[in-house]
Amino acid sequence: MATLAPNSKKHKVCIVGSGNWGTTIAKVVAENTAQHADLFEQEVQMWVFQEQYQIPKDSKHFDEKNDKGPQKLTELINGLHENVKYLPGIPLPKNIVANPDLVDAVKDATILVFNLPHQFIAKTCEQLQGKIVPYARGISCIKGVAVSESGCELFSDSIGQKLGIYCGALSGANIATEVAQEKFSETTVAYAPPSQDSQQPTPAGTPGASPKGSQLDLTKLNDGVKGAKSSGKVNLTPLPSEYPSLHHANVKKLFHRPYFHVHLVNDVVGVSLGGALKNIVALGAGFVDGLGWGDNAKAAVMRVGIMEEVKFGKTFFGDSVQTETFTEQSCGVADLITSCSGGRNFRCAKMSVKEGKPIGEIEERELNGQKLQGTSTAYEVNSFLRKVGKEKEFPLFTAVYLILEGKHKPEEIPALLNADA
Ligand SMILES: NC(=O)C1=CN([C@@H]2O[C@H](COP(=O)(O)OP(=O)(O)OC[C@H]3O[C@@H](n4cnc5c(N)ncnc54)[C@H](O)[C@@H]3O)[C@@H](O)[C@H]2O)C=CC1
Ligand SMILES: O=C(CO)COP(=O)(O)O
Numbered sequence: 001m002a003t004l005a006p007n008s009k010k011h012k013v014c015i016v017g018s019g020n021w022g023t024t025i026a027k028v029v030a031e032n033t034a035q036h037a038d039l040f041e042q043e044v045q046m047w048v049f050q051e052q053y054q055i056p057k058d059s060k061h062f063d064e065k066n067d068k069g070p071q072k073l074t075e076l077i078n079g080l081h082e083n084v085k086y087l088p089g090i091p092l093p094k095n096i097v098a099n100p101d102l103v104d105a106v107k108d109a110t111i112l113v114f115n116l117p118h119q120f121i122a123k124t125c126e127q128l129q130g131k132i133v134p135y136a137r138g139i140s141c142i143k144g145v146a147v148s149e150s151g152c153e154l155f156s157d158s159i160g161q162k163l164g165i166y167c168g169a170l171s172g173a174n175i176a177t178e179v180a181q182e183k184f185s186e187t188t189v190a191y192a193p194p195s196q197d198s199q200q201p202t203p204a205g206t207p208g209a210s211p212k213g214s215q216l217d218l219t220k221l222n223d224g225v226k227g228a229k230s231s232g233k234v235n236l237t238p239l240p241s242e243y244p245s246l247h248h249a250n251v252k253k254l255f256h257r258p259y260f261h262v263h264l265v266n267d268v269v270g271v272s273l274g275g276a277l278k279n280i281v282a283l284g285a286g287f288v289d290g291l292g293w294g295d296n297a298k299a300a301v302m303r304v305g306i307m308e309e310v311k312f313g314k315t316f317f318g319d320s321v322q323t324e325t326f327t328e329q330s331c332g333v334a335d336l337i338t339s340c341s342g343g344r345n346f347r348c349a350k351m352s353v354k355e356g357k358p359i360g361e362i363e364e365r366e367l368n369g370q371k372l373q374g375t376s377t378a379y380e381v382n383s384f385l386r387k388v389g390k391e392k393e394f395p396l397f398t399a400v401y402l403i404l405e406g407k408h409k410p411e412e413i414p415a416l417l418n419a420d421a
Helices: 020-035 073-080 102-106 118-128 155-163 176-180 248-255 268-290 294-320 323-328 330-342 344-355 359-366 374-387 395-404 410-417
Strands: 011-016 040-047 096-099 111-114 137-140 145-148 151-154 166-171 185-190 260-265
Touching: 011 020, 011 102, 020 040, 020 096, 020 176, 020 248, 040 102, 073 096, 102 118, 118 145, 118 155, 118 374, 137 155, 145 155, 145 268, 145 374, 151 155, 151 268, 151 374, 155 166, 155 268, 166 268, 166 330, 185 248, 185 268, 185 330, 248 260, 268 294, 268 323, 268 330, 268 344, 268 374, 268 395, 268 410, 294 323, 294 330, 294 395, 294 410, 323 330, 330 344, 344 359, 344 374, 359 374, 374 395, 395 410
Parallel strands: 011 040, 011 111, 040 096, 111 137, 137 166, 185 260
Antiparallel strands: 145 151, 166 185
């Protein structure tokens, strides 16, 4: 068979997920595929977990005389060019196609952007096994960690391993609605592609630079638990030369907008961990704010939180993670600040303390189907820390878990952070 000329094909992009952030990233990406028509096919597929949705009476789309009752969300998105349930009020580019069929949505896609609540990713990947092109590349926008019997894993790694592809990560101080409204923000994309993808070298001195991705650091901890897992061991199918290389400059073109500034790094571990762990810290910040303890208390929780994030990375992922990713990049301290100011985890934790109600009840009432990630991440991280006998070394993560479990009260946070004194 004749080989096609280099760059004769374009990358096809699928967004796997369509919630508040999933739809926002679909918008960002669709604006860029339209702008960079030399690199990307214009149409962006967006997989939607199908549901029936009734347009609310206060929506500008509600028409009392012609109301059809609950309709398929995909039909509403494609007809109105708006995700009326998860991103209401934001017009979407017409080159986004909402598709309820996961396998059809990913067909021929060479770039898969994973963006759905972390509790659904394992099942989604199972459905994708054997259904994607073998040389596809992934970017995970998921903020969470996967904890199983065998250890604590990053979603970029677990997706990569389950699907046999390379997967990077995108994370930053990015409250979805603000990004969707095109208010200025920054994000961090970690992409350390296998060398054959990159005809153009990634910038020298980039934190975490390692073309093979992150390396497993700890293999033997107490209890026979393997510790933190990180792959870089997938047998990758090379990207055919007909496709434009996915070096940093081209990956940037997929996400960077005038209102959404992208910084490329190679530290996939740091970017993934920052996004996951700050959700636990945001719950802690919400607890103390709910008590009316003011800004100093919140700042204290945030300071301890960023230190625990770095310590978690260094303890379990060693040299694969760069401290600078937490202290200098949007995915680190900046995400902590925004999440502890206006994020869903922060807001729901605060309401839960103020109203004296379980946080799950607040989530159900306030979020219209959106999902908190901090609560499950707090449990998952705690189960990992318990297995490796290191709960006490992460007093804030442990305190948040104990409060969620009802074993301690938010008022006890200072004592829990000072247990050794
Ligand atoms: N919303 C935000 O401001 C930001 C969220 N993130 C992260 O992005 C990831 C995705 O979050 P969002 O898009 O905001 O989701 P979301 O919180 O809006 O969740 C709703 C989504 O979950 C889907 N869903 C419900 N049940 C499902 C099932 N059984 N299987 C598959 N999907 C199902 C719904 O269809 C919907 O698309 C999370 O890890 C979150 O931490 C990151 C940055 C900002
Ligand atoms: O990740 C976020 C902002 O960067 C959003 O955080 P929440 O999920 O708490 O809303």
